[in-house]
Amino acid sequence: MFRGNHPTRVDEKGRLKLPADFKRRVDEVYGPQFYITSLDGKRAQIHPLKEWEKIEAQVAKLSSMDPVRKKFLDVTNYYGQMAEMDAQGRLLIPQLLRETAKVVGEVNVLGSQTFLEVVNAEMFKAEVQGTGGAVELTASDLAAFAEKTNS
Template structure:
């Protein structure tokens, strides 16, 4: 399983391509090709899934009940626009224009580790998240999230 750490600023070229930083490349197992699925994130960003992270999630989504309207709405939102991308010979990944537009990506982009995937944010949008988030709010959020997920608290 892939586990990412780090945050890297990259530049999109005129065609919407970027070079995957060496720091992330080193975290991808050697036997894995630089093939990914990119789709809309839950916030105003894109999510880049290595194939070994995407495939089990896609398998799970495939088993959901087609007769449930919430499942259909979720699939539409989550899978709509999902696109396979592979690094070219120069190591660049091309982001589809519809997805770039969704996330409001400009020339300056920040790639952010998100456990087994990478979030792709417009640099100004990403930086604003931290400007609007105080240390006290972060502490409260950490306590709420970590206490709820700690199995010792069940």
């Protein structure tokens, strides 16, 4: 399980060095192969190949004529590329995704359970910052979460 936030950098060549906590998990459970993509062009998603193949298996159950299936594949293929972690624990973020999501320089690497998300640090803070300046969940956010999780 990937969890937490690890501020780091994407270097000038577009390489992201996996934070130590995440790299340890990758080494123990997944191995060096990944599929890097995005659902919206705002965040890079780094999926260990084993986890991405589970998503592909779910997609394969849909009709090839299903418009949702086609859109999902179009978007994830447009942004996506296979990547292999090098000996220093670095992954090359696809150029199109680096440019579109602005994942260059200072970034946050967020654990999202079975995959990692890479976001531009400044843009991410602006996105989740509340009116009081804190990164927060609002009462309506918490209510929606409780409703969806039946808590």
